[in-house]
Amino acid sequence: MSDTSPLCKKSRFIMSVKQLISEKEVLEVVGNLARRIGRDYQGKKPLLIGCLTGSFVFMADLVRRLTIPVECDFMKVSSYEDRMSAGEIKLLLDATLPVKDRHVIVIEDIVDTGQSLTFILERLRSKNPKSLESCVLLYKESPRITIPKNSILYLGSAVPDVFIVGYGIDYAQNHRELPYVGYVERE
Numbered sequence: 001m002s003d004t005s006p007l008c009k010k011s012r013f014i015m016s017v018k019q020l021i022s023e024k025e026v027l028e029v030v031g032n033l034a035r036r037i038g039r040d041y042q043g044k045k046p047l048l049i050g051c052l053t054g055s056f057v058f059m060a061d062l063v064r065r066l067t068i069p070v071e072c073d074f075m076k077v078s079s080y081e082d083r084m085s086a087g088e089i090k091l092l093l094d095a096t097l098p099v100k101d102r103h104v105i106v107i108e109d110i111v112d113t114g115q116s117l118t119f120i121l122e123r124l125r126s127k128n129p130k131s132l133e134s135c136v137l138l139y140k141e142s143p144r145i146t147i148p149k150n151s152i153l154y155l156g157s158a159v160p161d162v163f164i165v166g167y168g169i170d171y172a173q174n175h176r177e178l179p180y181v182g183y184v185e186r187e
C-alpha cells in the first residue's frame with residue numbers, strides 16, 4: 001500500500017488517501033467480470049442497471065469491455081450519509097426502461113451491509129424480470145454484512161473493512177476521479 005495524494009483537510013484532521021487496488025489491477029478485475037458476463041449472456045442482450053452514483057466509473061469500464069450488446073439504465077437509493085439509520089433506505093431515482101421479461105444485471109460499486117443491494121433487487125424482482133443477477137466490484141469483509149457472498153453471481157474483489165474511495169466512489173463527494181481504489185485514513 002503506497003501513500004498517495006491528494007490530502008484532504010477535514011475539520012482538525014488531515015485525511016489522506018492510500019492506494020488499495022491499483023488502476024491496472026482494478027481494470028483486470030473488471031475485464032474478468034466482463035468476460036464472464038459476455039459468456040453467460042450470449043444472445044440475451046441483458047439490461048444493466050447501475051446504482052448511482054458510485055458505480056458510474058465501474059459500469060462505464062465494464063460495458064466497454066463487453067463483447068455482447070447491452071442496454072443501460074440507472075437507479076439511485078439514499079446512501080450511507082443520507083440514511084437515518086441502518087435499513088432506512090429510500091428510492092431517489094428509479095429505472096425507466098421496462099424490466100418485465102428482461103435479463104437484468106444490477107451493477108453496484110461496493111457492498112457493505114448489503115441493504116442497498118437487497119432493496120434494489122427486491123424492487124426489481126417485483127417487476128418480473130426474466131432473470132436477475134448482481135455484479136459487484138467490491139465486497140467489504142464487514143461484520144455488518146446481511147447477504148451471503150455467494151448470492152452475488154459476479155463478484156470482483158474483497159476489501160477490508162475500511163472507508164473506500166476512488167474509481168467513482170466518494171468521501172463527501174471527493175475522490176471519485178481517482179483511477180485506483182483507495183481508502184481514507186485520518187493522520
Ligand code: 5GP
Binds near residue numbers: 051109116164169
Ligand atoms: P450497504 O447498503 O451495502 O451497506 O452499502 C452500500 C452503499 O454504501 C454502496 O453502494 C456505497 O454507495 C456505500 N458504501 C459502502 N461502503 C462504502 C465505503 O467504504 N466507502 C464509500 N464511499 N461508500 C461506501
Ligand code: MG
Binds near residue numbers: 109
Ligand atoms: Mg453504491
